[in-house]
Amino acid sequence: NHWNAYSSYFKANLQQELKRLGNMAPEGPSTPSATVRHNCYELFKKKYPDSWQTILEYHEEATVLMGAPQTVAMWAQEFHKFGKKVSAMVCPVL
Numbered sequence: 001n002h003w004n005a006y007s008s009y010f011k012a013n014l015q016q017e018l019k020r021l022g023n024m025a026p027e028g029p030s031t032p033s034a035t036v037r038h039n040c041y042e043l044f045k046k047k048y049p050d051s052w053q054t055i056l057e058y059h060e061e062a063t064v065l066m067g068a069p070q071t072v073a074m075w076a077q078e079f080h081k082f083g084k085k086v087s088a089m090v091c092p093v094l
Helices: 001-011 015-019 032-048 051-069 072-091
Strands: none
Touching: 001 015, 001 032, 001 051, 015 032, 032 051, 051 072
């Protein structure tokens, strides 16, 4: 689901996501609460109303591509599929 995908995105982009809260962002190096994460999630969706789901799906796919040890052929195949999706998002007319 998208909440789980956002949790991964949030962790990977912590400082960027906390900036969405402005002066409401928590101070210090502690782990942000679920409420903070939820507030950032809502602001993320508001910032990207037409593409937030796609952004999270692509982030999730990129994370899988970078994390799983694969053969070169498997990696190339997955990378090619991911590249096609990104191209389709950037140039939907083509």
